[in-house]
Amino acid sequence: xxxxxxxxxxxxxxxxxxxxxxxxxxxxxxxxxxxxxxxxxxxxxxxxxxxxxxxxxxxxxxxxxxxxxxxxxxxxxxxxxxxxxxxxxxxxxxxxxxxxxxxxxxxxxxxxxxxxxxxxxxxxxxxxxxxxxxxxxxxxxxxxxxxxxxxxxxxxxxxxxxxxxxxxxxxxxxxxxxxxxxxxxxxxxxxxxxxxxxxxxxxxxxxxxxxxxxxxxxxxxxxxxxxxxxxxxxxxxxxxxxxxxxxxxxxxxxxxxxxxxxxxxxxxxxxxxxxxxxxxxxxxxxxxxxxxxxxxxxxxxxxxxxxxxxxxxxxxxxxxxxxxxxxxxxxxxxxxxxxxxxxxxxxxxxxxxxxxxxxxxxxxxxxxxxxxxxxxxxxxxxxxxxxxxxxxxxxxxxxxxxxxxxxxxx
Amino acid sequence: xxxxxxxxxxxxxxxxxxxxxxxxxxxxxxxxxxxxxxxxxxxxxxxxxxxxxxxxxxxxxxxxxxxxxxxxxxxxxxxxxxxxxxxxxxxxxxxxxxxxxxxxxxxxxxxxxxxxxxxxxxxxxxxxxxxxxxxxxxxxxxxxxxxxxxxxxxxxxxxxxxxxxxxxxxxxxxxxxxxxxxxxxxxxxxxxxxxxxxxxxxxxxxxxxxxxxxxxxxxxxxxxxxxxxxxxxxxxxxxxxxxxxxxxxxxxxxxxxxxxxxxxxxxxxxxxxxxxxxxxxxxxxxxxxxxxxxxxxxxxxxxxxxxxxxxxxxxxxxxxxxxxxxxxxxxxxxxxxxxxxxxxxxxxxxxxxxxxxxxxxxxxxxxxxxxxxxxxxxxxxxxxxxxxxxxxxxxxxxxxxxxxxxxxxx
Numbered sequence: 001x002x003x004x005x006x007x008x009x010x011x012x013x014x015x016x017x018x019x020x021x022x023x024x025x026x027x028x029x030x031x032x033x034x035x036x037x038x039x040x041x042x043x044x045x046x047x048x049x050x051x052x053x054x055x056x057x058x059x060x061x062x063x064x065x066x067x068x069x070x071x072x073x074x075x076x077x078x079x080x081x082x083x084x085x086x087x088x089x090x091x092x093x094x095x096x097x098x099x100x101x102x103x104x105x106x107x108x109x110x111x112x113x114x115x116x117x118x119x120x121x122x123x124x125x126x127x128x129x130x131x132x133x134x135x136x137x138x139x140x141x142x143x144x145x146x147x148x149x150x151x152x153x154x155x156x157x158x159x160x161x162x163x164x165x166x167x168x169x170x171x172x173x174x175x176x177x178x179x180x181x182x183x184x185x186x187x188x189x190x191x192x193x194x195x196x197x198x199x200x201x202x203x204x205x206x207x208x209x210x211x212x213x214x215x216x217x218x219x220x221x222x223x224x225x226x227x228x229x230x231x232x233x234x235x236x237x238x239x240x241x242x243x244x245x246x247x248x249x250x251x252x253x254x255x256x257x258x259x260x261x262x263x264x265x266x267x268x269x270x271x272x273x274x275x276x277x278x279x280x281x282x283x284x285x286x287x288x289x290x291x292x293x294x295x296x297x298x299x300x301x302x303x304x305x306x307x308x309x310x311x312x313x314x315x316x317x318x319x320x321x322x323x324x325x326x327x328x329x330x331x332x333x334x335x336x337x338x339x340x341x342x343x344x345x346x347x348x349x350x351x352x353x354x355x356x357x358x359x360x361x362x363x364x365x366x367x368x369x370x371x372x373x374x375x376x377x378x379x380x381x382x383x384x385x386x387x388x389x390x391x392x393x394x395x396x397x398x399x400x401x402x403x404x405x406x407x408x409x410x
Numbered sequence: 411x412x413x414x415x416x417x418x419x420x421x422x423x424x425x426x427x428x429x430x431x432x433x434x435x436x437x438x439x440x441x442x443x444x445x446x447x448x449x450x451x452x453x454x455x456x457x458x459x460x461x462x463x464x465x466x467x468x469x470x471x472x473x474x475x476x477x478x479x480x481x482x483x484x485x486x487x488x489x490x491x492x493x494x495x496x497x498x499x500x501x502x503x504x505x506x507x508x509x510x511x512x513x514x515x516x517x518x519x520x521x522x523x524x525x526x527x528x529x530x531x532x533x534x535x536x537x538x539x540x541x542x543x544x545x546x547x548x549x550x551x552x553x554x555x556x557x558x559x560x561x562x563x564x565x566x567x568x569x570x571x572x573x574x575x576x577x578x579x580x581x582x583x584x585x586x587x588x589x590x591x592x593x594x595x596x597x598x599x600x601x602x603x604x605x606x607x608x609x610x611x612x613x614x615x616x617x618x619x620x621x622x623x624x625x626x627x628x629x630x631x632x633x634x635x636x637x638x639x640x641x642x643x644x645x646x647x648x649x650x651x652x653x654x655x656x657x658x659x660x661x662x663x664x665x666x667x668x669x670x671x672x673x674x675x676x677x678x679x680x681x682x683x684x685x686x687x688x689x690x691x692x693x694x695x696x697x698x699x700x701x702x703x704x705x706x707x708x709x710x711x712x713x714x715x716x717x718x719x720x721x722x723x724x725x726x727x728x729x730x731x732x733x734x735x736x737x738x739x740x741x742x743x744x745x746x747x748x749x750x751x752x753x754x755x756x757x758x759x760x761x762x763x764x765x766x767x768x769x770x771x772x773x774x775x776x777x778x779x780x781x782x783x784x785x786x787x788x789x790x791x792x793x794x795x796x797x798x799x800x801x802x803x804x805x806x807x808x809x810x811x812x813x814x815x816x817x818x819x820x
């Protein structure tokens with residue numbers, strides 16, 4: 001076991017070398033909160049050491065954000081600054097890499113009116129539409145990693161003394177991203193191979209539909225004719241590999257937009273826009289959401305699916321065994337980056353172009369014609385449990401077990 | 411005497427109400443370091459309470475900046491991102507207010523190659539040319555204030571234990587900006603009046619030239635026919651008042667670009683681009699710098715005056731009595747915002763349009779025709795001391811005392 005300091009160095013190295021896989025003379029854009037300043041500095045140092053041309057840090061401050069959400073005029077939330085669009089699009093066109101470090105408290109905006117969150121999410125979703133399309137077609141390298149803020153850590157470890165909460169969350173994160181191993185970069189190579197074996201199996205099967213059953217869930221998802229499963233490492237437009245999420249334990253593909261029928265129940269709380277949504281059930285008919293009920297945050301969930309037409313359809317189907325390392329930790333992170341990698345999940349909203357064979361080269365119309373959903377939003381939610389079975393249904397109607405009791409059945 | 415917390419609140423209130431004088435539904439753009447996060451949060455809270463529409467905080471991080479200056483490729487320093495130009499220009503056009511909070515260590519970049527600092531200053535100077543022109547014509551409200559970083563405080567109070575340095579610098583700043591008084595906003599009104607009495611006297615005299623004498627200094631500065639003295643409060647294009655510097659103890663005008671002759675010696679160190687320049691002497695002939703010598707930082711000074719043609723001429727003449735409150739504190743701040751308000755000073759580079767009668771409405775060519783210098787740079791440097799005499803010379807050659815032994819002579 002390495003020291004904490006060494007593990008932090010390992011993690012920063014992983015983020016730079018495996019996450020965005022920075023290339024000589026490349027720009028790097030980092031989105032991070034002032035809460036994780038010390039960790040950002042380590043990453044910046046490693047990025048320049050790896051040859052970065054310039055590292056732009058787009059700092060946010062959670063307290064400044066919350067003051068805005070609580071006090072600014074209501075009509076200001078529909079605005080999104082044009083220079084922030086230009087910043088991302090111009091950097092993307094220059095082949096920059098993008099790193100997001102999530103640290104925000106899952107319920108930062110818990111007392112904020114839902115309409116403000118809806119307007120802000122919609123405004124940024126529409127403004128960054130082109131940037132997101134490029135991202136979802138793997139045009140550039142991007143990665144999402146995490147670091148603890150005090151508020152987030154207090155939610156994950158409420159039973160610990162305050163002084164031990166952040167260190168405990170650091171340890172959980174460092175373990176989840178394999179930064180506690182002797183050779184983390186090598187570990188990630190092996191992990192990448194393991195996930196690709198699952199990907200290859202599922203692609204060889206080419207299931208027509210998946211059928212999910214679990215308490216509160218009976219859902220059939222049809223897959224597009226050209227669907228392709230992905231997992232772990234991706235390849236950008238310049239041919240460089242990158243890891244879009246760290247950790248990542250999932251293999252995933254796109255659903256057929258109009259091919260989702262039945263009902264699905266959430267199995268973990270979902271932090272969305274700084275509020276927590278929990279105990280929810282969603283009903284689908286021909287792909288479209290026809291009913292939702294939530295034990296907590298129903299107004300936020302209702303506002304979320306009204307972002308645009310595509311926000312009422314699914315864009316991602318992801319498989320994660322219930323005994324994944326993150327799930328085995330027994331922790332509820334209240335953060336999708338971790339919780340989605342401990343559980344089968346789906347995403348409301350836009351689908352990834354790379355989940356269609358040839359999709360990276362298709363325009364928006366072709367992607368739609370081939371069954372992919374488009375939206376300004378993309379929100380993962382967790383549905384997996386130890387009681388979930390999934391059958392793969394071949395084109396001829398044959399059923400094969402894919403998951404049994406929450407784990408791979410093959 | 412108020413408590414420290416109350417004084418911080420006073421200072422934030424002054425910055426918002428007197429500094430930028432925020433108006434309902436106005437945007438506010440704050441440039442600040444992560445080192446002063448807590449103080450920024452107080453200002454943001456007060457800005458929204460005063461009706462701000464949205465507060466954009468442009469965070470910088472001194473360590474991230476230093477890593478870049480030390481490690482990034484040399485040719486990257488000539489670049490300036492176009493979206494950062496758009497950000498300022500678009501906000502300025504929307505009538506936003508701009509607040510800079512200086513906190514950077516005066517020698518943050520002490521080991522960085524001078525050419526990197528020169529290239530970066532030149533790139534930002536050229537890129538923000540239009541923004542700076544708008545600023546120097548009072549098109550929008552802007553203010554420069556200060557808050558301590560640990561590194562800056564250690565330079566000002568090297569004799570104190572580390573734990574007392576930041577509090578000591580806070581106290582010095584809070585005193586300098588009158589935040590320690592019972593009614594700071596009212597104090598600033600009185601201060602504004604006092605400075606305007608000096609302004610009115612000098613404008614009524616309409617001196618043709620100023621003649622400076624002090625040890626190492628014998629300098630004559632001709633003033634433009636249309637010159638006008640200013641001090642303390644300004645008025646923006648919408649008619650709202652603002653205070654461009656807090657503290658401010660100076661009254662100032664523009665020199666005639668080609669009317670400066672003789673030699674002048676610095677009396678305080680100058681922090682420029684994160685390096686310290688000290689013990690320097692500058693010789694002028696018909697406005698142009700013909701010789702410079704510096705005991706420290708000569709290479710940085712030489713690079714500075716090569717930014718463009720205007721960087722070899724003066725753009726500001728400012729008078730501050732040697733017994734000003736900041737000077738009386740006996741502290742050397744190594745920060746121009748304070749040190750310039752403890753000392754007569756001049757500025758190399760561009761002149762303010764508002765220092766010409768009718769100048770705010772003149773275009774660049776008219777400003778030049780009326781004797782104003784233009785440049786991408788504007789750097790104040792301190793020349794005042796208790797041994798400085800200044801004569802005002804009327805158009806008919808009559809001499810009148812303006813300063814004697816470093817203090818007002820009228």
